[in-house]
Amino acid sequence: MSASTIDLAVIPGDGIGPEVTAEALKVLEKAAAAEGLVLQQTHYVLGAQHWLETGETLPEDTLADLRTRDVILFGAIGAAPGDTRIPSGLIERELLLKLRFSLDHFVNLRPSRLYSGVGSPLADPGEIDFIVVREGTEGPYVGNGGVLRAGTPHEVATEVSLNTAHGVERVVRDAFRRASERPRKKLTLVHKHNVLVFAGHLWKRTVEAVAQEFPEVTHDYLHIDAATIFMVTDPSRFDVIVTDNLFGDIITDLAAAVTGGIGLAASGNINMERTAPSMFEPVHGSAPDIAGQQKADPTAAILSAAMLLEHLGFAGAARKIETAVVADVESRDGGFRSTSAIGDAIAAAL
Amino acid sequence: MSASTIDLAVIPGDGIGPEVTAEALKVLEKAAAAEGLVLQQTHYVLGAQHWLETGETLPEDTLADLRTRDVILFGAIGAAPGDTRIPSGLIERELLLKLRFSLDHFVNLRPSRLYSGVGSPLADPGEIDFIVVREGTEGPYVGNGGVLRAGTPHEVATEVSLNTAHGVERVVRDAFRRASERPRKKLTLVHKHNVLVFAGHLWKRTVEAVAQEFPEVTHDYLHIDAATIFMVTDPSRFDVIVTDNLFGDIITDLAAAVTGGIGLAASGNINMERTAPSMFEPVHGSAPDIAGQQKADPTAAILSAAMLLEHLGFAGAARKIETAVVADVESRDGGFRSTSAIGDAIAAAL
Ligand SMILES: CC(C)[C@H](C(=O)O)[C@@H](O)C(=O)O
Ligand SMILES: CC(C)[C@H](C(=O)O)[C@@H](O)C(=O)O
Numbered sequence: 257m258s259a260s261t262i263d264l265a266v267i268p269g270d271g272i273g274p275e276v277t278a279e280a281l282k283v284l285e286k287a288a289a290a291e292g293l294v295l296q297q298t299h300y301v302l303g304a305q306h307w308l309e310t311g312e313t314l315p316e317d318t319l320a321d322l323r324t325r326d327v328i329l330f331g332a333i334g335a336a337p338g339d340t341r342i343p344s345g346l347i348e349r350e351l352l353l354k355l356r357f358s359l360d361h362f363v364n365l366r367p368s369r370l371y372s373g374v375g376s377p378l379a380d381p382g383e384i385d386f387i388v389v390r391e392g393t394e395g396p397y398v399g400n401g402g403v404l405r406a407g408t409p410h411e412v413a414t415e416v417s418l419n420t421a422h423g424v425e426r427v428v429r430d431a432f433r434r435a436s437e438r439p440r441k442k443l444t445l446v447h448k449h450n451v452l453v454f455a456g457h458l459w460k461r462t463v464e465a466v467a468q469e470f471p472e473v474t475h476d477y478l479h480i481d482a483a484t485i486f487m488v489t490d491p492s493r494f495d496v497i498v499t500d501n502l503f504g505d506i507i508t509d510l511a512a513a514v515t516g517g518i519g520l521a522a523s524g525n526i527n528m529e530r531t532a533p534s535m536f537e538p539v540h541g542s543a544p545d546i547a548g549q550q551k552a553d554p555t556a557a558i559l560s561a562a563m564l565l566e567h568l569g570f571a572g573a574a575r576k577i578e579t580a581v582v583a584d585v586e587s588r589d590g591g592f593r594s595t596s597a598i599g600d601a602i603a604a605a606l
Numbered sequence: 607m608s609a610s611t612i613d614l615a616v617i618p619g620d621g622i623g624p625e626v627t628a629e630a631l632k633v634l635e636k637a638a639a640a641e642g643l644v645l646q647q648t649h650y651v652l653g654a655q656h657w658l659e660t661g662e663t664l665p666e667d668t669l670a671d672l673r674t675r676d677v678i679l680f681g682a683i684g685a686a687p688g689d690t691r692i693p694s695g696l697i698e699r700e701l702l703l704k705l706r707f708s709l710d711h712f713v714n715l716r717p718s719r720l721y722s723g724v725g726s727p728l729a730d731p732g733e734i735d736f737i738v739v740r741e742g743t744e745g746p747y748v749g750n751g752g753v754l755r756a757g758t759p760h761e762v763a764t765e766v767s768l769n770t771a772h773g774v775e776r777v778v779r780d781a782f783r784r785a786s787e788r789p790r791k792k793l794t795l796v797h798k799h800n801v802l803v804f805a806g807h808l809w810k811r812t813v814e815a816v817a818q819e820f821p822e823v824t825h826d827y828l829h830i831d832a833a834t835i836f837m838v839t840d841p842s843r844f845d846v847i848v849t850d851n852l853f854g855d856i857i858t859d860l861a862a863a864v865t866g867g868i869g870l871a872a873s874g875n876i877n878m879e880r881t882a883p884s885m886f887e888p889v890h891g892s893a894p895d896i897a898g899q900q901k902a903d904p905t906a907a908i909l910s911a912a913m914l915l916e917h918l919g920f921a922g923a924a925r926k927i928e929t930a931v932v933a934d935v936e937s938r939d940g941g942f943r944s945t946s947a948i949g950d951a952i953a954a955a956l
Pocket of ligand 1: 348349352353505539800801831
């Protein structure tokens, strides 16, 4: 990245991915220009549709090329649920998870905030403003496991969750640092250490150890089952949640739901060691049922673009996008606006 | 079990366990007497407190003795969260999970119903009436895993989820049978098969296969993350959920929360092959902070006793308890009633 150019990789993907990504780029272009930044885009055609046409998920040379970029903007991937031509989960694993793992995106950052004017399914949501720091490169997501005697009455299938001190410590430290920079300075570890003893104790011990470096941060612990209860009865109690890959997947979807839906939930797959480009993507999927109809809400993609700018050091530009998004969201009256109308409005407000 | 005697094991446990169990027994006694049944009780002192005094969790001879009983009523176990004398999770694993695994409680049955008059944290909960059939004897709960280089920067901790065709098929068939007996006849498999491929595909294939035996039951599939979203945005969509041990743990706590809290959530740990006694317990924990103060709600324990009767074939008596509970719950006005006052009222209404 030269001082004035962002070398941006764009993976629009499937379904509504291209539509929401177009709006995110619209806003990103405008915000970048205001900072005197040039956005140099390289688009990569990847996803379920591409696999159907070519049999390719993420070729090694494409991955190598992606590695040379400053940062990646990701739309959404995945075929329609009923599409039996694609082995289930193939694109998710061989493209999305492969990117997260190969590029060492160990901080899967997912902020949750209930904007005023946005409806929550909760009767009395209170103020909700927390972030989830989800580990992104290990845990039950490693794809380690197997099947014995598949398809027989004696089949045994295993899944191995792999957790390392290296992997847990770096994400826990990142979460503490983020907590220390927030007004409430509170960290909650979510796990299930009373049952998953081996992994759970590694997480618990690591939190206790890293806590020593951040005496200003208070911390507590919740089992994942109890955490889901608090997410609907007292979401205000959360400030920073740190958790593993699978529990993070679950709790962030629930968090998105209580803060008005995954149309608003942004995320970053961040390599904090900056040994490879980070990747920013809305939490939502490709929603094939509404694809190409300008019905998708691009807000999550636009907020993901703001996180991208923040990661690159342009916190001011990120704040401006967020401010424009908040103003737009607060002014919504429930009437229909097309995907591009929302993008236009937010870009215009910058 | 002779025709007219129930040989009942009672494990009151810790914290509020003894208090809520006393009320469940009060109601159970009355319901049994009305059927001409004799309730023969054997109480077992087990739990965190017992471990502190004796170092015993579940001795083999106690387990052998429990095996001779018809059925087990379980209160709650566990020490206060801050009590560092007890290794975390020890009592849960060596007592509660050991019972579930040793007695082959493969159907962990957890009904969720929103009673009229009960407050839900959801603004617009709609009608909620579903059951979760949680697998209870395998999955990530098997305690299989380990630690390498513990406490060093090179620590690796693993957790192995074990899933067998035998284990999955019997619980899936049980769930389909329960679905076939319900008005809506709908089953939803909850898993994460796009990531946990090996276990996930075993579950998916098994559901497809067993579905052939139940053509009257419709079935669909949700990833666990999406299931948590629906649990707060459209819980009415659920009729019967079947899922693994860990996802079942998570989704049932969330379900309890949206239906008014774990003070009302009952459960059965059921050995449907009847090779060992089944065990009925409230979903809630031992709540040491309010123990001994008559503040605990015994409703979940009482509903668990109703499930116990149903399991033993006394469906009529079970329905009577449920009816009394529903009437009591609907008449609550938010004013304080002691644990025993609630038990008295429900027993009197039988
Ligand atoms: C698509 C899937 C593999 C992915 C995940 O489980 O991480 C998604 O649910 C998410 O949360 O980004
Ligand atoms: C106490 C704990 C081991 C248990 C579980 O995880 O199964 C509890 O949460 C439950 O749901 O009954």
